[in-house]
Amino acid sequence: MVGAPLAGGASTPELAAAVSEGGGLGFIAAGYKTVDEVRRAIEQVRVRTRRPFGVNLFFPTKLKMDAAALAEYGARLAGEAERYGVKCGKASWSDDGWGGKLELVERKRPAVVSFTFGCPDRAVVTRLQNSGIAVWCTVTSATEATIATSAGVDALVVQGAEAGGHQGSFDDTDAAPVGLLALLQLVRKATHLPLIAAGGIANGQGVASVIAAGASAAQIGTCLMLTPEAGTSTPHRAAFANDAPTALTRAFSGRRARGIVNRFMRDHDVAAPRAYPQVHYLTAPLRAAARAAEDADGINLWAGQAYSLAEPVPAAELVARWGARARAALPR
Amino acid sequence: MVGAPLAGGASTPELAAAVSEGGGLGFIAAGYKTVDEVRRAIEQVRVRTRRPFGVNLFFPTKLKMDAAALAEYGARLAGEAERYGVKCGKASWSDDGWGGKLELVERKRPAVVSFTFGCPDRAVVTRLQNSGIAVWCTVTSATEATIATSAGVDALVVQGAEAGGHQGSFDDTDAAPVGLLALLQLVRKATHLPLIAAGGIANGQGVASVIAAGASAAQIGTCLMLTPEAGTSTPHRAAFANDAPTALTRAFSGRRARGIVNRFMRDHDVAAPRAYPQVHYLTAPLRAAARAAEDADGINLWAGQAYSLAEPVPAAELVARWGARARAALPR
Numbered sequence: 001m002v003g004a005p006l007a008g009g010a011s012t013p014e015l016a017a018a019v020s021e022g023g024g025l026g027f028i029a030a031g032y033k034t035v036d037e038v039r040r041a042i043e044q045v046r047v048r049t050r051r052p053f054g055v056n057l058f059f060p061t062k063l064k065m066d067a068a069a070l071a072e073y074g075a076r077l078a079g080e081a082e083r084y085g086v087k088c089g090k091a092s093w094s095d096d097g098w099g100g101k102l103e104l105v106e107r108k109r110p111a112v113v114s115f116t117f118g119c120p121d122r123a124v125v126t127r128l129q130n131s132g133i134a135v136w137c138t139v140t141s142a143t144e145a146t147i148a149t150s151a152g153v154d155a156l157v158v159q160g161a162e163a164g165g166h167q168g169s170f171d172d173t174d175a176a177p178v179g180l181l182a183l184l185q186l187v188r189k190a191t192h193l194p195l196i197a198a199g200g201i202a203n204g205q206g207v208a209s210v211i212a213a214g215a216s217a218a219q220i221g222t223c224l225m226l227t228p229e230a231g232t233s234t235p236h237r238a239a240f241a242n243d244a245p246t247a248l249t250r251a252f253s254g255r256r257a258r259g260i261v262n263r264f265m266r267d268h269d270v271a272a273p274r275a276y277p278q279v280h281y282l283t284a285p286l287r288a289a290a291r292a293a294e295d296a297d298g299i300n301l302w303a304g305q306a307y308s309l310a311e312p313v314p315a316a317e318l319v320a321r322w323g324a325r326a327r328a329a330l331p332r
Numbered sequence: 333m334v335g336a337p338l339a340g341g342a343s344t345p346e347l348a349a350a351v352s353e354g355g356g357l358g359f360i361a362a363g364y365k366t367v368d369e370v371r372r373a374i375e376q377v378r379v380r381t382r383r384p385f386g387v388n389l390f391f392p393t394k395l396k397m398d399a400a401a402l403a404e405y406g407a408r409l410a411g412e413a414e415r416y417g418v419k420c421g422k423a424s425w426s427d428d429g430w431g432g433k434l435e436l437v438e439r440k441r442p443a444v445v446s447f448t449f450g451c452p453d454r455a456v457v458t459r460l461q462n463s464g465i466a467v468w469c470t471v472t473s474a475t476e477a478t479i480a481t482s483a484g485v486d487a488l489v490v491q492g493a494e495a496g497g498h499q500g501s502f503d504d505t506d507a508a509p510v511g512l513l514a515l516l517q518l519v520r521k522a523t524h525l526p527l528i529a530a531g532g533i534a535n536g537q538g539v540a541s542v543i544a545a546g547a548s549a550a551q552i553g554t555c556l557m558l559t560p561e562a563g564t565s566t567p568h569r570a571a572f573a574n575d576a577p578t579a580l581t582r583a584f585s586g587r588r589a590r591g592i593v594n595r596f597m598r599d600h601d602v603a604a605p606r607a608y609p610q611v612h613y614l615t616a617p618l619r620a621a622a623r624a625a626e627d628a629d630g631i632n633l634w635a636g637q638a639y640s641l642a643e644p645v646p647a648a649e650l651v652a653r654w655g656a657r658a659r660a661a662l663p664r
Contacts, residue, residue, distance in 0.1 A: 202518075305514040
């Protein structure tokens with residue numbers, strides 16, 4: 001079992017270490033952190049466990065963006081800024097410290113480095129592999145699986161429509177995302193690589209299910225968010241107790257991500273432009289202020305479609321229990 | 333393995349019998365047929381096989397409908413009528429011959445009667461059960477599973493977002509439909525009934541996957557549509573060879589259904605009202621004419637998200653092969 005990198009708050013060194021200690025593979029989310037913060041997170045995981053773990057990096061892409069729509073969206077959020085008594089952030093593009101983070105992981109040599117939002121070219125992949133690092137790439141379609149396979153990666157994280165947080169697609173179209181089970185079958189036809197299945201896996205039977213579908217491992221994310229080791233904010237944890245539906249939205253970050261439907265999403269989804277990470281930085285102060293005020297209606301409540309099954313139990317216990325349950329449901 | 337009822341053309345007595353002969357449970361789709369046509373279909377299946385089979389009925393619901401939006405949609409389709417040289421149909425409501433079909437199945441006693449678009453009350457369920465018929469209900473959420481369980485049905489068909497054709501939801505909201513794997517886990521928590529998993533199952537590993545997730549059987553639909561026994565039209569079969577995405581739309585029937593994206597869907601989805609089965613009858617002549625002209629751009633190209641994996645092989649062979657593959661992937 002693989003612990004999903006949960007960029008933006010829920011990911012902590014404690015959580016990554018606990019997943020690895022439970023017999024899984026914990027992940028550090030490098031996204032939105034500085035190089036120094038990632039370095040410290042790696043060191044903190046190593047203090048807590050001698051087991052292998054992974055680091056996830058956002059691949060920097062510059063998708064076509066409508067500057068006027070972005071400016072309009074910024075203007076639209078003036079009322080939100082007033083509501084929370086802050087100013088919107090600067091809607092600028094960033095490569096999320098790509099070069100520095102790549103050098104860092106090459107030096108620190110975690111067992112696995114995974115990529116989201118795109119796949120680096122073969123030279124980068126080989127460089128990491130030559131350092132003894134296994135390279136994984138997140139894909140959401142058979143086409144992306146073919147591209148990542150050509151780049152020489154070691155395995156693919158296959159992310160279904162059910163998944164919470166950002167869809168890790170290379171582009172960010174409006175096409176309906178494909179459900180995990182259908183996607184596993186489609187991707188299996190496109191590549192011989194080992195597959196790690198992600199999206200809506202919420203118990204040991206869910207793990208067994210994706211293994212039976214041909215995946216080598218299950219990646220769990222949303223169901224780790226109520227564990228004590230996760231950095232999930234108090235209002236975010238509280239929102240898990242309601243039964244509101246989830247939806248994909250660009251309202252918070254400018255890229256499609258799945259979260260529990262709340263006021264901010266309802267009010268702004270319709271106007272949110274495709275502009276990542278510009279909108280992420282634009283709304284960051286609003287979300288921080290809402291979080292501080294424990295106002296779940298102003299926060300990106302990332303959650304997968306099965307979030308209501310999440311349990312507030314220690315991560316290592318959860319991983320060990322689900323693993324045992326999955327093994328019991330499968331041959332050998 | 334259960335052969336999905338494929339109302340509207342693909343379902344034939346030959347297909348239902350072939351699925352049952354292959355070791356599965358074939359289904360007759362009573363939807364859109366007259367009582368007499370259903371009776372003949374049942375008799376024709378019985379000529380071909382002595383094995384059990386099922387009959388699927390549309391549960392008649394009268395959802396809230398915007399008459400003005402429906403009238404506008406009718407006016408909008410004038411150009412389509414001109415294009416295909418026909419008149420639009422009458423946009424009227426119908427209960428799809430509910431009473432007559434219910435009496436028919438009670439008399440004919442197929443092994444299973446399943447319902448789509450809602451669940452009959454306990455009196456109807458008991459009446460069928462007293463005739464020795466197992467009663468199933470299609471559900472798309474944990475809430476619907478709870479309702480159907482209370483009505484006393486014997487099993488639930490759990491339909492994921494991936495499925496082709498109509499979403500069998502009781503209402504017809506705009507809420508994001510839930511992926512099959514997440515849905516199985518959510519429904520399992522809401523009911524003790526046996527579950528039949530449907531949506532995006534496209535090979536033997538897909539079957540094994542839903543069994544491992546706790547389902548008692550897999551229901552396959554889209555992947556039967558290229559079999560020689562299916563009544564799938566020539567242009568619909570041809571559309572399976574392309575790689576266009578699928579989407580949910582009300583453009584053809586007034587209820588959300590998944591099909592391969594084509595011109596008609598692109599042109600009219602945005603204006604299609606929630607009005608089932610009125611829009612079904614409104615567009616029926618257009619679709620018939622497009623079908624006759626082998627114009628795939630004017631047809632409801634129902635297909636699940638994994639449609640590109642469908643194979644043109646005899647249905648009994650497909651069912652037997654997938655069953656063997658699934659058994660090999662599971663314990664015992």
